[in-house]
Amino acid sequence: MIRFYNGKILTLANGFDITDGEVWVERDKIFFVGDPSDNELRASSFEKEINLDGNLLMPSFKNSHTHSAMTFLRSYADDMPLQDWLTKQVFPMEAKLKGEHIYAYTKLAILEYLSSGITASFDMYFKLDDYVKANIDAGFRTVICSSTNDFGGSPEQDEEDFLKFNGISPLISYKFGCHAEYTTKSDTIKGIAKLCQKYKEPFYSHNSETKREVLECIDRYNKTPTEFFNDLGLYEYGGGGFHCVYFSENDLKIFKEKGLWAITNPGSNTKLASGIADISKMLDMGVNIAIGTDGAASNNALDMFREMYLATGLQKLKYMDASICSADDVLYMATVGSARAMGLFDCDTIEVGKQADLIVIDLNKPNMQPVHNITKNIVFSGSKQNVKLTMCAGKILYKDGVYYLDETESDIYKRANDMLKDF
């Protein structure tokens, strides 16, 4: 058992109160939260005792939309219009990707996730065997979202993957989805709808990332992407959309009624000049919101602190109202919200019996001082520098800048650079 003591605890199980206390971790689960009695302490044996020195233990961040292996394109093509970026840079480079590349660049992304306090990704890409191996080898949690579209994948393949990857490891799960309406024939999407019905499973896709995407869908079907998916019965068992920048009133109503997750990616929407999702209206309506980084090709950082800051900051600019979209709301989206968006209902809070997916935030850094309000400090001035420890499924994978993985940091960097010659 691992004992964290002498710390502050933000459980996020009931609001945003922070209390002094301890957290004990037994194998992959949280075993105790609170203020132990002398008897409880005497009755326990600890393989490791970690003095938190007054720092904050809280649920880890979950990255609810990303393409991990796209780290291979970080800073390869920037400051370009979206269409040129996709057709001239991204697609030709992706065509050269082999399984070994997926493995190598996923490992690189995992290093960055851990340094930002992220313990799980909701990932949409391809060559899933190699992707899954990278996550299992690193001890990192991931939920695969099918990226089926007209250039790869099929409902048959999705069903096979669904049965294969759910249960392959406690760290891995698989959800049905398609890349997007505009990249996928309606027959294929109907095939996926049948799977969602058959297995009573949710459905996810890129949704309304750009205005053009929505207008083209209306041209094709006289419906928005959300209406189109909804009318096909894809949302009967929940799910959500990535980006959700150009949502109509009716789209928001569907998301609210079906309990779908609007997964916002403010960094990517900024860098690609896509626009600002209407998080404020979603909050007002009670739509479920989660936060993802998107891939490193478009963001370019895989940094939840940046995403949280942008999630609130861009709303203030959008509405020219400094009082909009509070820090606490955003912190909840990046932790509990993102976990639930991807179906990780046992990884969302610090409570007994939940998975030990947690982080320690270093409050003894200048950007966390003085201590008027810890959660505001985290959202408005926090950075990767404040991540002191990242634990996934009860295993410490990152602590004080050092990684505890199956490979060294420098080996991962060397391979990532050596492989650039393949593109």
Next chain:
Amino acid sequence: MIRFYNGKILTLANGFDITDGEVWVERDKIFFVGDPSDNELRASSFEKEINLDGNLLMPSFKNSHTHSAMTFLRSYADDMPLQDWLTKQVFPMEAKLKGEHIYAYTKLAILEYLSSGITASFDMYFKLDDYVKANIDAGFRTVICSSTNDFGGSPEQDEEDFLKFNGISPLISYKFGCHAEYTTKSDTIKGIAKLCQKYKEPFYSHNSETKREVLECIDRYNKTPTEFFNDLGLYEYGGGGFHCVYFSENDLKIFKEKGLWAITNPGSNTKLASGIADISKMLDMGVNIAIGTDGAASNNALDMFREMYLATGLQKLKYMDASICSADDVLYMATVGSARAMGLFDCDTIEVGKQADLIVIDLNKPNMQPVHNITKNIVFSGSKQNVKLTMCAGKILYKDGVYYLDETESDIYKRANDMLKDF
């Protein structure tokens, strides 16, 4: 002499090329840059030799607009409308500030600056003796900008401060200015104009931060703040403005013609919902641009990586064009631009004879990998985590997360928190 070897060097003296090489520092100055011969090496004696391990040495960031001691209000009042924030929270708290508070909270700000690779601040606040002492004690460079307004300061006081603080230490200098047009009587501003003429000195102020500020000035004088200052002859010897969000075509023309510095503060303008300065148009017109963090009460982080990202990212959103405002342009604003904006012409680049105000960027972190393009990596995915070393005037003040100041980090935090009871 300190020798940095086995590194990559970005001098910013001639474009953005990065070369392998060495940098030697003698006392407070750069003594050598390049690839030394065996003879040169044999003829030199080094008190310290630092292996850069392939990391990047470059000019430090300069923070060209801030109120350092406002760290005392970080996360005290957020998510509030601007007017409530100022009148109900900031002003009543500031009225209680004593010299000891200015000293303590400036020290806290300096810790944060150093962790973000910033070695100089252009600071506007009050109780200058205590402020100056904090900077000298820490070994940090600062340029004071007068904050004279109707509630404190006067041209007479400014002249006294100008003569007192210029020359008090190589780390300290002083520039004429006023808080803003809307807070300062025209007679006072005219008095400052006489000082600028008498000493052939530039003039700085908050300028066009909000639309309301500009409209009120037009009501009063039938001129924008920039036109008003310009017509009073305040810009005959240069200077600049902080924020510059609501600039007219004519304001931009004046800035261009007079070689003035538009000092942008995108983080503060986001958090306070002030708007997005038109950096892209300024770039097109060849207006001088620099970047500042503003104070921690409004930003809340004193983090140049965040400011650089926002400087380019918000332009992409403003123009809905992903190709606008390149990473190199922004990196230049935050280093060379900011140094020159505040008159630090000997602290701007890595060249022999310049002040040794420099940083080492850790490239061996996941967010800097793979290495397609280092400057894009710094601007689009860089973070405080990548600052390996910060040197000001030839002294290492921060290295591998450890501070080398006259006080310990924990003493500065403790005092900053203990003093909260005074407010």
